[in-house]
Amino acid sequence: MNTANDARSQNPCLCFDLGGVLIRNAVFTGLPALLPAGQDLSVLRQRWLHSTVIRRFESGLCSADEFAQAFVQEWDLSISASEFLQEFYRWPEGFYEGVNETLQALRPHYQLACLSDSNSLHWQKFADLLSVFDPALSSHQLGIMKPDVAIFEAAAVRLQREPQQIWFFDDMEENVITARSAGWQAWQVQGWDGTRAQLAALGVLL
The missing domain is CATH 1.10.150 (DNA polymerase; domain 1)
Structure with a gap:
C-alpha cells in the first residue's frame, strides 16, 4: 500500500495562485x-x-x-x-524565498496545484519551478481567465477533486469570491508570508 498517495488523496488539494502569492511579481x-x-x-x-x-x-x-x-x-x-x-x-521574478522548500516538504502529504492567470512567455520561464505542482494550470492553456467561474469548474475536473476538497489561495478578492461560489474553500492572502500564515492557521504542516 502506498501510504504517501493515500495521505495525498485523503488530504485536501492545496491550489495556489502564483503572482503575489508564491511568485514575486514586479x-x-x-x-x-x-x-x-x-x-x-x-x-x-x-x-x-x-x-x-x-x-x-x-x-x-x-x-x-x-x-x-x-x-x-x-x-x-x-x-x-x-x-x-x-x-x-x-517582471515575474521567481518564487519568494522559502516557497520551493516548503512545497517540496508538503508534496508527499498533499496534492499541490496552481491556477494562475498567465501566458506562454511566463509559463515557459518558470517551467522548472512549476514541476512541483500536480497539475500546474494556466489561463492561457485553459482559454479562460479568473474570475470567470468556468475556470474553477474546469480546474476541478483537471484536479480530479470534488470542489469542497480544494483549498485555494489567491491575492485577489474577486477570485476568492468566485472560487467559493464554485464550491471551493478559498482564502485571500498577500505574498508568501500571508500564504504561509494562512496555511498554518488551517493546520497544514509546514
Missing part, C-alpha cells in the same frame, strides 16, 4: 517606469487587470508579438514592441 513597479510620471498606482492596477490586450494574451488568443504590439499601442508607450516584451518577461 509588474506594478516595472510598468510605471514605462509611463509618464505621476500616474496613480491604483488606477494603473485596475487598467491592467481589465485590459483587453492582456486578457487576450492570457487567454491564449494571440501570440507574444501580437500582444506586445497591441500593448504598446494601447498604453501609448515610447519603446518598441520588442523592448516592451523584454521588460514584460522580467
Whole structure:
C-alpha cells in the first residue's frame, strides 16, 4: 500500500495562485517606469487587470508579438514592441524565498496545484519551478481567465477533486469570491508570508 498517495488523496488539494502569492511579481513597479510620471498606482492596477490586450494574451488568443504590439499601442508607450516584451518577461521574478522548500516538504502529504492567470512567455520561464505542482494550470492553456467561474469548474475536473476538497489561495478578492461560489474553500492572502500564515492557521504542516 502506498501510504504517501493515500495521505495525498485523503488530504485536501492545496491550489495556489502564483503572482503575489508564491511568485514575486514586479509588474506594478516595472510598468510605471514605462509611463509618464505621476500616474496613480491604483488606477494603473485596475487598467491592467481589465485590459483587453492582456486578457487576450492570457487567454491564449494571440501570440507574444501580437500582444506586445497591441500593448504598446494601447498604453501609448515610447519603446518598441520588442523592448516592451523584454521588460514584460522580467517582471515575474521567481518564487519568494522559502516557497520551493516548503512545497517540496508538503508534496508527499498533499496534492499541490496552481491556477494562475498567465501566458506562454511566463509559463515557459518558470517551467522548472512549476514541476512541483500536480497539475500546474494556466489561463492561457485553459482559454479562460479568473474570475470567470468556468475556470474553477474546469480546474476541478483537471484536479480530479470534488470542489469542497480544494483549498485555494489567491491575492485577489474577486477570485476568492468566485472560487467559493464554485464550491471551493478559498482564502485571500498577500505574498508568501500571508500564504504561509494562512496555511498554518488551517493546520497544514509546514
